[in-house]
Amino acid sequence: xxxxxxxxxxxxxxxxxxxxxxxxxxxxxxxxxxxxxxxxxxxxxxxxxxxxxxxxxxxxxxxxxxxxxxxxxxxxxxxxxxxxxxxxxxxxxxxxxxxxxxxxxxxxxxxxxxxxxxxxxxxxxxxxxxxxxxxxxxxxxxxxxxxxxxxxxxxxxxxxxxxxxxxxxxxxxxxxxx
Amino acid sequence: xxxxxxxxxxxxxxxxxxxxxxxxxxxxxxxxxxxxxxxxxxxxxxxxxxxxxxxxxxxxxxxxxxxxxxxxxxxxxxxxxxxxxxxxxxxxxxxxxxxxxxxxxxxxxxxxxxxxxxxxxxxxxxxxxxxxxxxxxxxxxxxxxxxxxxxxxxxxxxxxxxxxxxxxxxxxxxxxxxxxxxxxxxxxxxxxxxxxxxxxxxxxxxxxxxxxxxxxxxxxxxxxxxxxxxxxxxxxxxxxxxxxxxxxxxxxxxxxxxxxxxxxxxxxxxxxxxxxxxxxxxxxxxxxxxxxxxxxxxxxxxxxxxxxxxxxxxxxxxxxxxxxxxxxxxxxxxxxxxxxxxxxxxxxxxxxxxxxxxxxxxxxxxxxxxxxxxxxxxxxxxxxxxxxxxx
Ligand SMILES: [Zn+2]
Ligand SMILES: [Zn+2]
Numbered sequence: 001x002x003x004x005x006x007x008x009x010x011x012x013x014x015x016x017x018x019x020x021x022x023x024x025x026x027x028x029x030x031x032x033x034x035x036x037x038x039x040x041x042x043x044x045x046x047x048x049x050x051x052x053x054x055x056x057x058x059x060x061x062x063x064x065x066x067x068x069x070x071x072x073x074x075x076x077x078x079x080x081x082x083x084x085x086x087x088x089x090x091x092x093x094x095x096x097x098x099x100x101x102x103x104x105x106x107x108x109x110x111x112x113x114x115x116x117x118x119x120x121x122x123x124x125x126x127x128x129x130x131x132x133x134x135x136x137x138x139x140x141x142x143x144x145x146x147x148x149x150x151x152x153x154x155x156x157x158x159x160x161x162x163x164x165x166x167x168x169x170x171x172x173x174x175x176x177x178x
Numbered sequence: 179x180x181x182x183x184x185x186x187x188x189x190x191x192x193x194x195x196x197x198x199x200x201x202x203x204x205x206x207x208x209x210x211x212x213x214x215x216x217x218x219x220x221x222x223x224x225x226x227x228x229x230x231x232x233x234x235x236x237x238x239x240x241x242x243x244x245x246x247x248x249x250x251x252x253x254x255x256x257x258x259x260x261x262x263x264x265x266x267x268x269x270x271x272x273x274x275x276x277x278x279x280x281x282x283x284x285x286x287x288x289x290x291x292x293x294x295x296x297x298x299x300x301x302x303x304x305x306x307x308x309x310x311x312x313x314x315x316x317x318x319x320x321x322x323x324x325x326x327x328x329x330x331x332x333x334x335x336x337x338x339x340x341x342x343x344x345x346x347x348x349x350x351x352x353x354x355x356x357x358x359x360x361x362x363x364x365x366x367x368x369x370x371x372x373x374x375x376x377x378x379x380x381x382x383x384x385x386x387x388x389x390x391x392x393x394x395x396x397x398x399x400x401x402x403x404x405x406x407x408x409x410x411x412x413x414x415x416x417x418x419x420x421x422x423x424x425x426x427x428x429x430x431x432x433x434x435x436x437x438x439x440x441x442x443x444x445x446x447x448x449x450x451x452x453x454x455x456x457x458x459x460x461x462x463x464x465x466x467x468x469x470x471x472x473x474x475x476x477x478x479x480x481x482x483x484x485x486x487x488x489x490x491x492x493x494x495x496x497x498x499x500x501x502x503x504x505x506x507x508x509x510x511x512x513x514x515x516x517x518x519x520x521x522x523x524x525x526x527x528x529x530x531x532x533x534x535x536x537x538x539x540x541x542x543x544x545x546x547x548x549x550x551x552x553x554x555x556x557x558x559x560x561x562x563x564x565x566x567x568x569x
Contacts, residue, residue: 005553006553008553031504031505032553079257079259080259080260082263091386091387092260092262092340092385092386093260093383093384093386093387094259094260094262094263095258095259095260095263096254096256096257096260096375096377096383097257099377099380099383099390109387110380110387113388113445113446113448114390114391114446114447114448115422115446115448115449115450116448116449116450117379117380117448117449118379118448118449119377119378119379119380119381119382119391119392119448119449120449120450120451121381121391121392121394121450121451121452122362122365122382122392122452123376124374124376125366125369126369126370127369127373127374127376128376128378
């Protein structure tokens with residue numbers, strides 16, 4: 001079949017568009033599809049994430065499986081109603097609560113995608129001042145240990161005092177919150 | 179430093195927002211028109227879209243190889259469904275939130291304009307995609323999808339894309355640090371008023387698991403013709419992939435990169451700090467630049483006249499062709515660029531070559547012509563624009 005756009009090359013991409021409830025079928029060649037931006041949607045980069053994911057999370061449902069649909073779908077997010085199986089198909093979360101809803105299921109996925117499972121980057125300042133506090137203390141403790149090793153005891157004493165002060169701040173802040 | 183208070187005429191931003199709102203509420207045809215492939219428009223009805231952007235300047239560090247640097251941050255509002263599954267009401271909430279941030283931080287947002295996707299024809303949307311200011315996904319629109327764009331087009335914020343907000347900074351040359359600084363500054367502006375979806379362990383929560391953590395995607399666009407000509411590119415591509423970065427051709431089909439343009443970006447967003455991510459990309463880009471420079475040196479020493487000939491022929495075709503397809507144009511523009519960068523071809527600026535990367539795309543050609551064009555008509559118009567830009 002020839003491309004519906006240029007009519008020159010063979011169509012290699014088949015798209016089904018649903019517009020106002022009506023279905024439109026479109027056949028495009030590679031270059032026309034790319035020009036239309038269809039191939040990239042909704043992925044950044046060009047690798048087929050959806051297949052990638054369902055492989056990763058081990059959720060390609062066996063054909064003719066006896067389990068009822070609800071069970072095959074696995075966990076469901078309490079926030080947006082997305083099931084874990086749906087997540088595997090579209091490769092996208094539905095809301096921020098999905099992360100907690102799917103919980104441990106996500107560990108291996110994150111391990112494969114990322115180097116580590118703990119965020120060490122920027123923290124929203126207003127919402128998470130307590131977290132910034134915690135990080136600051138951790139950093140000071142690390143420095144304290146360093147100065148003790150180097151036998152810089154004056155510096156160590158100074159650091160210890162600052163840590164103490166910050167920790168008091170944390171606990172009193174925590175008390176007033178609760 | 180003393181805080182500079184800048185007085186902005188009170189109605190300027192508010193009015194924009196209100197105007198946009200009324201279009202949405204009162205014009206049930208807006209959506210249909212867009213789905214039709216855009217409203218019928220003569221040139222005078224078109225929105226005035228600037229076709230040049232700061233990133234096309236051809237300036238900045240290493241600009242003979244690194245064309246642009248981009249940083250984008252994915253951010254979401256806690257407790258609101260992500261845009262793809264969200265109701266109109268939820269999408270509106272996010273849109274309104276952005277409006278409120280703009281309204282109450284006028285000193286930061288005075289030179290920004292809020293552009294509703296529904297107010298644009300499909301051709302106009304495509305122009306923004308081709309200028310790398312919005313993603314194809316945002317261009318598909320949907321209610322309350324919008325672009326908040328700074329006048330210089332360096333900073334842009336996509337609203338209701340895959341994530342609620344995507345903050346982007348795009349600069350010419352190898353300029354990742356500055357891009358990060360600008361992006362994080364506007365991230366801070368939003369965070370003052372928006373409760374972000376943030377998780378102590380996992381960081382910023384994004385719609386796609388590949389973005390969780392920092393939500394940071396940093397990338398550079400690099401021109402590597404000498405590595406392609408000397409057949410070193412495949413080795414380089416796999417080496418870059420092995421250090422956890424993604425590299426791909428920016429245009430063209432399959433594994434071939436039309437115009438020898440590649441995009442290098444980070445893949446990991448969780449478990450590394452922004453600084454580590456940027457440093458890593460920065461140093462790998464530095465390596466690429468070095469390798470490309472070595473390869474160019476090699477070409478100069480071994481076949482100076484061949485490279486000059488190739489550039490000159492490419493220029494000749496570009497200046498005289500009447501019908502030119504996108505892939506061919508990209509290839510020839512790359513040859514010309516290499517000639518210019520190596521001092522073998524005069525009177526062509528990096529800026530005009532960068533502008534042509536965008537001007538020769540289908541959306542821009544149709545925009546310039548003021549109407550939809552068939553592929554053949556685009557090939558004709560492409561030749562016209564190239565000659566206009568290069569002469
Ligand atoms: Zn085609
Ligand atoms: Zn959810």
